[in-house]
Amino acid sequence: MSESLHLELGMTDDEYASVVAVLDRPPADAELAMYSVMWSEHCSYKSSRDWLDRFRSDYPWVVLGPGENAGVVDLGDGWLAALRIESHNHPSYVEPYQGAATGVGGILRDIFAMGARPVAVWDAIRFGPLTDSKNRYLFGGVVSGIAGYGNAVGVPTLGGEVEFAERFSNNPLVNVMALGLMKRDQLVTRAAAGAGNVAILLGASTGRDGIGGASILASTSFDEDSSAKRPSVQVGDPFEEKKLIEACLELYENDLVVAIQDLGAAGISCATSESAAAGGMGMTVDLDRVHLRETAMTAAEILLSESQERMLVIVEPGDVADVLATAEKWEINASEIGTLTEGELLEVTMNGVPVASVPAASLAENGPRYRRPAKQPGDLEAIWANAPMLPAVVDVADTVLRMLDDPALADRSWVSEQYDHMLFLQTVVEPGHDGSLLRIRETTKGLAVSTDGDALRCFLDPHRGAERIVYESALNVAVTGAAPYALVDNLNFGNPEKPEIMWQFIETVEGVAAACESLAVPVVGGNVSFYNETDGVDIYPTPVVGMLGFCDPMPAIPPRLDRAQHGMDLWLIGPESGKDFAGSAYSRIVLDNLGGRPAAVTRDIGNAVVAHAVRLASIVPVLHDVSAGGLAVAIAEICIRSGVGASIAEPTWELLLDEAPSRFLAVVPAGDDLGIHDVPARRIGVMGGDKIDFGSNGSAALEEATTVWREAIPRRMDISPSRGVA
């Protein structure tokens, strides 16, 4: 074997030496290939794992925390929810449609690998500014990829979020969260058990697509040659996945499954080693039995292929015939590729010849771990000192019109209308609100979900920024009608070999963990995406959290943004400051300032505000979180969605445009007293008229605001001869 093969495969000399030590001999080529992928950053979390222990999941309603394919929480009456979030950043940059599509496919497999039917998907996506044609191409491609796969696979996409910043121009972020539902007796895990049990590979045939996706695409930085990596992107087939979902759910229903594991990064290597290691078993695998789509594939190629839409299911020998019959019914391939053994060895043969014999756990669980050096970026204090210079007088109405035209604040219907968001007759609050709300059929239960990130603020202060997105997410599900119940996080960062990036990561983990602990929300799963760096430029540190809220009973008439009516009172609940402009939409869009230091969340007040929102959600028509764009934009959004103006008796422009955390709006019948005394709450105006009237701070016509807000994304994306690009 060539001396440098491990380097070509992305492995360091030290890591290679560790493999030799584990095996007590030099690895064969196929073995080395397996280790190179399983020990990649993407699969092994080698730079992050030590820090992730900080997250707590030891709460009574958590059935399974991090470590399985998805986290699982108890909803009572035998119902369980499975949730998970993952990134598909690099593939989506190289090939936006397929990158995003296979991101959806991958996360769905994580959900139904737990026994749950996937019921909803959310996408948190980030791009460079839409003034650039390449960013428009990436944005359009990613959205149509999500739609193309999600709609056809028959799982509704209930929203997510979209952000734009220059730092994402050459490294867009595509994070996808999925939710599944099941009854408790359907729960399965990956832990293989029972020597003599059979490993069956279900689903698509195995080809050369996606080889090295985890190590080549996901675990290295990018440069101008990245398009050469296109062959490492997988191609999705939602129809195959749909059949696979139905077949697996039928297998669970008929109690034919001992354990199951999806095939994602590192393909058969990962699925067999993780399943065996989780059960403390060994496994023999015969690669001649794998159904292939190409000829003359080598053992390493078969082991590492990331061909999509495949599952590895462990079944008892007596059930094999029934499993094969179910596969035949759904017209999917099924091959008996392995057998569980006592011991710990994963033994792989091809053409009757051993090609690999390694301890399963050494691949799946005992990879390297790094405590990489960390240090605060040297320029951070200078960035803090560069706080926005605030003018004395601001026309708030003009400013709001300008902000409503910003694609990150504008109407997202252009995105969400491409997604089937109504399947399963469960969507009570659809995309376009603070969170989405879905009901569980034949129960009184409801689930709210919000995904939240805030890249710029997390760049300015990773710890504070991370706490703020957790609190914002909690408030988003609360104003949608549900109490925060569990969280998954997707931590998107640059190159961890830079101490400044590692510092951002550690600060972020601490921020997310502290906020969750304070809210008593378990972190039940997550994903770390490092090496989001192109040509030496790292992305903003971008944690994205997916908050699951739970309510039982669900509010009979949950709050919506479009239920404000003429004559109703508008209330603001939560602490005001008028000073929190660092990282605000106003500073970014109007002042062109990206500096300053964001305020920290005051946790006990934040908790109280969330609790009030949950309580009010059962009794008031409109609740709305105040976030990007501040109070003024939040008011405008209610006006636009409800088709009614508002008059605001607000004295200073600063209180209308700053973004102090833990605040929300309530629209209530005139004269109602909200009875809130432990946190600030005051009536700030009244609904009515055809203007958004900020008094001495200016007034905007509702119709104009509506048009600006609706057209902001379409006028940039729908380019035709009669419709130029702004």
Added chain:
Amino acid sequence: MKTAVIVFPGSNCEHDVAQVLRSLGAEPELVFHRDRDLTGADGIVLPGGFAHGDYLRTGAIARFSPVMAEVERHAAAGTPVIGICNGFQILTEAGLLPGAMVANRGLRFICRHVLVRVESTDSVLTRNAGLGDVLRIPLNSYQGNFVLDTDRLAALEDRGGVLFRYVDEKGHPDHTINGATIAGIANAAGNVAGLMPHPERASDGLLGSSDGLVLLESFVASMAKLPA
């Protein structure tokens, strides 16, 4: 009365439509596309989804599924048959309804509530509705742009075969949604009907609209052979 809800690989609205039909007193049964026996079915639903993946023209493969011969026999015998979205596409491919679907004018998938006006009450899908009623029902499709050659279109219009037309807020026919103005049609006997919007998704005010109920109630009444 028993309603056969046909499940093709790739169908995804079968549980939704069955749930609403059950709430209206019907007895829906999921029938797999390989089955060849629809004995005892008082009505047949081809639900929405992506039958066989729809990688070819939508419905082009589904029309060859084994169950379709039996669907055609029932249709000819006068059994109420409705196709929703992908089901409508399959009915046109099978020749049970005229026309074909092409991609939406904007070349993007569309999922949102649209307004449709009832143009004929002479079908199993519209008999309980009022002529001229405007219903708010979700559309959810990529190939939903109904096309038909001029002569046959004239014939369809003449015989009152157009059941639904997309309209705007003012009630004017609206071709800006997906390129077509026709949202649903029926055969000459009125027992086979197809529409692109999803009435089962407009069955509960909590989900945004209950305007679709009258259509599924029409279908249930037709299956029960109630006098119109």
